Amino acid sequence: MVYLIVGLVSFIFILKxxxxxxxxxxxxxxxxxxxxxxxxxxxxxxxxxxxxxHFLFNTLNxxxxxxxxxxxxxxxxxxxxxxxxxxxLYQVQKPKVLLTDEIEHIKEYIDLEKIRFEDRLKVTFKTxxxxxxxxxxxxxxxxxxxxxxxxxxxxxxxxLIDINxxxxxxxxxxxxxxxxxxxxxxxxxxxxxxxxxxKRLDLLYPNNYSLQKLTEKNxxxxxxxxxxxxxxx
Numbered sequence: 255m256v257y258l259i260v261g262l263v264s265f266i267f268i269l270k271x272x273x274x275x276x277x278x279x280x281x282x283x284x285x286x287x288x289x290x291x292x293x294x295x296x297x298x299x300x301x302x303x304x305x306x307x308h309f310l311f312n313t314l315n316x317x318x319x320x321x322x323x324x325x326x327x328x329x330x331x332x333x334x335x336x337x338x339x340x341x342x343l344y345q346v347q348k349p350k351v352l353l354t355d356e357i358e359h360i361k362e363y364i365d366l367e368k369i370r371f372e373d374r375l376k377v378t379f380k381t382x383x384x385x386x387x388x389x390x391x392x393x394x395x396x397x398x399x400x401x402x403x404x405x406x407x408x409x410x411x412x413x414l415i416d417i418n419x420x421x422x423x424x425x426x427x428x429x430x431x432x433x434x435x436x437x438x439x440x441x442x443x444x445x446x447x448x449x450x451x452x453k454r455l456d457l458l459y460p461n462n463y464s465l466q467k468l469t470e471k472n473x474x475x476x477x478x479x480x481x482x483x484x485x486x487x
Contacts, residue, residue, distance in 0.1 A: 313338065316370045327369050334362045342393070350389040353427070356396075357381055357419065363396060364417075367403050374408055377415040384421045390480070391458045395419065395429050397451045398476050406433035409472060425482040435474035455480075 313335050320328045341359045364379055399417060406413045414434040422428050448467075455463050459480055466477040 313366060316366060320369070331366060331369060334366050337362055338366075348392060351392045352386060353384055353388040353390050353421075354386050356390060356392065356394070357384070360396060360399060360417075360419075363399060371403075371413060374412055375415070376412050377417070379417045379419075381419045382421060388421060388424075388427075390427065390482070391454070394451070394454070394458075394480075395478075397448070398429070398431050398478070401448055402431055402433035402474070402476075406474070407436040407472075409434045409436065422479075427480045427482065429476075429478040429480075431476045432473050435469060435472055437469070437472075 317328065317331050317335060320331055338359060341355075361379065364377055368375055368377065399415075402415050403413070406415060412434070414432075416432045418428070418430045420428045452465065455465065455478075459482075462481040464477075464479045466475070468475050468477075
């Protein structure tokens with residue numbers, strides 16, 4: 255009987271000890287998860303801040319150049335830049351924005367570049383009917399577009415850019431951009447902008463996106479597909 259009692263007490267002690275260990279392990283796991291989320295958020299904010307100055311300086315330089323020429327386009331450029339600045343400095347701080355808003359700001363950015371390049375630019379931007387309920391992380395596509403304008407090559411007098419942004423399924427977004435390209439130009443290597451956007455995609459859509467970069471026939475191509483289900487977003 256004594257052995258039975260001792261065994262029972264020992265069993266209860268071990269069981270209680272195991273439960274305590276499980277609670278401690280669970281608390282530790284929760285703390286690790288919380289810390290990882292904080293690290294992700296801090297890294298996202300850091301990457302966003304790196305995007306802002308580059309984008310802003312490019313547009314300010316455009317205004318400066320047209321102001322020097324006393325161009326009639328200057329007020330229009332300032333108005334479009336004002337809208338873009340609101341998006342870049344304030345809306346981009348949100349975890350998600352409407353995809354339709356992202357598209358409108360892409361159009362404004364393209365309009366600014368049309369003014370800057372004048373007759374040296376041929377650009378198309380196609381999209382399908384996207385519901386105003388679809389959301390996405392802000393500033394996902396504009397860095398790719400900015401990169402095409404900055405590093406694209408003028409061939410036979412024109413910079414050629416073709417942009418497509420389609421909703422394939424309720425949770426799948428397809429983005430592609432092609433621009434004229436001369437081999438051995440800066441487009442051949444990943445700049446800071448493209449590296450940063452890739453890191454953001456890794457954080458926001460881990461294992462839920464595919465990104466391809468390739469060149470063919472004097473053309474640099476980006477193909478991006480985002481699956482919005484089960485994401486950090």
